[in-house]
Amino acid sequence: MKSFTVSKAVTALVLAGLVLLPLYSQLSGNIFILTLFTRIIILALAAASLNLIMGFGGMMSFGHAAYLGIGGYAVGMLAQEGVGSGFIQFPVALAASAMYALVIGALSLRTRGVYFIMITLAFAQMAYYVASGLARYGGDDGLTVYKRSDFSGLIDLSNRTQFYYLCLACLLGVVFLIWRIVNSRFGLVVQGLRSNEQRMQAIGFPAKRYQLVCFVISGTMCGLAGALLANNTDFVSPAVMYWTRSGDLMVMVILGGMGTLFGPIMGAVVFLLLEEFLSQITEYWALIMGPLLLLIVLFGRGGIMGMLGRAGRG
Amino acid sequence: MAEPLLRVEKLVRRFGGIVATDNVSLDVAAGELHAIIGPNGAGKTTLISQLTGHLEPHSGSVSLAGRDITYLPAYRRCALGLARSFQITSLLLDFTAADNVALAAQAHAGTSFRFFANARKERSLRDAAHAALDRVGLLHRADVVVNRLSHGERRELELAVALASKPKLLLLDEPMAGLGVTESQRMVKLLQELRKEVSIVLVEHDMPAVFALADRITVLVYGRVIASGDPAAIRANEDVKRAYLGDQHVVTHHG
Secondary structure (H helix, E strand, C coil), X not given: CCCCCHHHHHHHHXXXXXXXXXXXXXXXXXXXXXXXXXXXXXXXXXXXXXXXHHHHCCCCCCCCHHHHHHHHHHHHHHHHCCCCEHHHHXXXXXXXXXXXXXXXXXXXXXXXXXXXXHHHHHHHHHHHHHHHCCHHHCHHHCEECCCXXXXXCCCECCCHHHHHHHHHHHHHHHHHHHHHHHHCHHHHHHHHXXXXXXXXXXXXXXXXXXXXXXXXXXXXXXXXXXXXXXHXXXXXXXXXXXXXXXXXXXXXXXXXXXXXXCHHHHHHHHHHXXXXXXXXXXXXXXXXXHHHHHHHHHHCCCHHHHHHHHHHHC | XXXXXXXXXXXXXXXXXXXXXXXXXXXXXXXXXXXXXXXXXXXXXXXXXXXXXXXXXXXXXXXXXXXXXXXXXHHHHHHCCEEEECCCCCCCCCCEHHHHHHHHHHCCCCCCCCCCCCHXXXXXXXXXXXXXXXXXXXXXXXXXXXXXXXXXXXXXXXXXXXXXXXXXXXXXXXXXXXXXXXXXXHHHHHHXXXXXXXXXXXXXXXXXXXXXXXXXXXXXXXXXXXXXXXXXXXHHCHHHHHHHHCCHHHHHHHC
């Protein structure tokens, strides 16, 4: 189906906007917008990784923010210990996230449904309290990253524009990977398991090992977002792992459209822009945000991508 | 007699105080169509579930081609050549018919830990799917999402999915359930074709279909085998007549 659709047009517009944003920022002198959108892109990356297990895999993880913290702390702790090279920090961040996902996934995937949601939440809260207890690394107060990851002249993370494009490249790279994965043999099995696990077992697929691998891939991708986030804020604290952040990521995915490729990006953009502008209008912005999200979820089945799809069909 | 394809020995499964499978033994020879019949609540589905690995027996054994599979998980049995259809249609509803069948073929064609190449463009898998769909007369519906298929078509798709794994033994749990008269006739014709290629265990309520198809019939009542034999013998069997006329207590005492 190579036809022109509303959802494709809007997606292309948003992507083009993201690519051209630094240009606008430079011309208008609006630096704030670049900072804001760097954050949006990083969280969109996190949401995209969550969408892989939640939207495509049917695994409702309520602890995805843990990887933001693990990726972030990997960067922060290494920097604190004098290891400033991004070539070490980033692989360590990814490996640590993968390890965490492997252990948590192996334990959590023994359960289903609500229990899976609760156990992933519980593990993320444990990670939160462990981070709070790391006295050497700031404990509750968090850890300042005095120097951004050093990629020995290849790319300068302290340069706003370069850092922005690095984040955007990571996001598009991850979305590309997810696109390949969901159409691959592996991806079809994972989606089949979401649809009907009993049937998949009966035709010869052991459910758990596919789901676990998917869980690890997703966690590793989110660890990348965590490493970028620590660089973006020059700071990492237990708060990035708190359950409300995991909830935000879920809302972004549902808002944008679960199980769609670009839904999480849409969700992150809309969610964070709403949060930004509503919080400028009133201190009680959550009072407006909450019902608004509720309406979209109730009446916009399939999230933003779903609504755009229906708009396309008239 | 050669080693039977499927051998069930002294299988027992209890649910609380109820013995749903009571010392059931039966053999299915290669090439045979073996029907299992019995009144409602006779334990047919419980028995099938133990054959497919969805339920563990409390004692007894199940072996496939000489290999003990009593405690193997469902997916391992499938790899050994045991395929099943479900009494209540169980398919991937948001996938197309072709995808449903191609996934079954994929399960038996190398590893599925491939992350990059587009699986829907794998020729061998698509061809296998189309062949199986053609076999059950559903080829023209290959690209339709299962949600939009009729009940009858879904029953046929169940068969295509089972066939795509190239099984040695096909376990069919009430394939005619809910089908209309013409659809049932088509299904009987289809099974008549398939039995030439694969051994079949058929659980079915539709008696004319069973007697038209089966080489041998095993009759279950209250979890026990009360008779086993060819259709003529079963038709003449006094215990079976009584069971179907409703006086089951007499039958269990005879047991």
